[in-house]
Amino acid sequence: MKMANSDKAQVLAEALPYLQKYNHKVVVVKYGGNAMVNEELKEAVMSDIVLLSLVGIRIVLVHGGGPEITETLAALGKESRFVNGLRYTDEETVRVVQMVLAGKTNKDLVGLLQKNNGRALGLCGIDGKMIKVKKVNADVGYVGEVTGVETKLINDALDMGYIPVIATLGCDEDGTVYNINADAAAARIAAELHAESLILLTDIRGLLTDKNDESTLIFSVNASGVPALIRQGIIQGGMIPKVDCCVEAVRRGVRQANIIDGRVPHSILIELLTDEGMGTMFLG
Numbered sequence: 001m002k003m004a005n006s007d008k009a010q011v012l013a014e015a016l017p018y019l020q021k022y023n024h025k026v027v028v029v030k031y032g033g034n035a036m037v038n039e040e041l042k043e044a045v046m047s048d049i050v051l052l053s054l055v056g057i058r059i060v061l062v063h064g065g066g067p068e069i070t071e072t073l074a075a076l077g078k079e080s081r082f083v084n085g086l087r088y089t090d091e092e093t094v095r096v097v098q099m100v101l102a103g104k105t106n107k108d109l110v111g112l113l114q115k116n117n118g119r120a121l122g123l124c125g126i127d128g129k130m131i132k133v134k135k136v137n138a139d140v141g142y143v144g145e146v147t148g149v150e151t152k153l154i155n156d157a158l159d160m161g162y163i164p165v166i167a168t169l170g171c172d173e174d175g176t177v178y179n180i181n182a183d184a185a186a187a188r189i190a191a192e193l194h195a196e197s198l199i200l201l202t203d204i205r206g207l208l209t210d211k212n213d214e215s216t217l218i219f220s221v222n223a224s225g226v227p228a229l230i231r232q233g234i235i236q237g238g239m240i241p242k243v244d245c246c247v248e249a250v251r252r253g254v255r256q257a258n259i260i261d262g263r264v265p266h267s268i269l270i271e272l273l274t275d276e277g278m279g280t281m282f283l284g
Helices: 006-021 039-056 066-075 091-115 153-159 182-192 223-231 239-251 267-273
Strands: 026-029 056-064 120-124 133-136 143-149 163-167 170-173 177-180 197-202 219-223 257-259 280-283
Touching: 006 257, 006 267, 026 143, 026 182, 039 056, 039 091, 039 177, 039 267, 056 091, 056 153, 056 182, 066 280, 091 120, 091 153, 091 163, 091 170, 091 197, 120 153, 133 177, 133 182, 143 170, 153 239, 177 182, 182 197, 182 239, 197 239, 197 267, 219 223, 223 239, 223 280, 239 257, 239 280
Parallel strands: 026 056, 026 197, 056 163, 120 163, 133 170, 143 177, 197 257, 219 280
Antiparallel strands: 133 143, 170 177, 257 280
């Protein structure tokens, strides 16, 4: 059904205070999950990011690429193995991760943004030792924990009008390359950039008091309330590390962190530019 002009005007009027709120502010979007493998959703995400950039919001796109890494390893006859949710990364695997993330996935996203008339610049955490890491432990091989972020390259790209697209690899003081959890990398990047908002695109609507009923969405959570939600079983399994990343971000100074449903077209616009928003917002 075609939208009436009056309805279009109302949508734009509703968006105005949010455009003013985020103007010249940094918003970090962690991109992954279903939105990354579905071509229609991918196009919607890229067009949203270009739109936000064009209206003066300093968008930083941080991405992983788990499905493509798994697919490439399988093509090479290598089975993916996970330890406590982290991909076991031996020397061969870290070379594949670097090839896929910093190569194909990163440049595919840059190309899509430019196809939508955006200006994008592909980076990875190795560039300029942007993402500094230390080894998590021997059990998972070359998997790094973020210890610091050098933001100069990111800010330079933003200042020149580019959308930085960052692949989540890092290196230690010796230059050894490590795979990094993309949520954790995005949270630390958002904190070091003093971002207004961190958005994690996921495959669920947000936190639900009843996991089988999407109408029980929890719209906002204070960081101090997270342990109680874990005890109640509302936050469990794979959501715990995602929520931990949101908590870390807001405690390090990010104004808000949001877990939203990347399966919904234009979910980023709905979250940032409407009264209703989407998903679950975490506050410090």
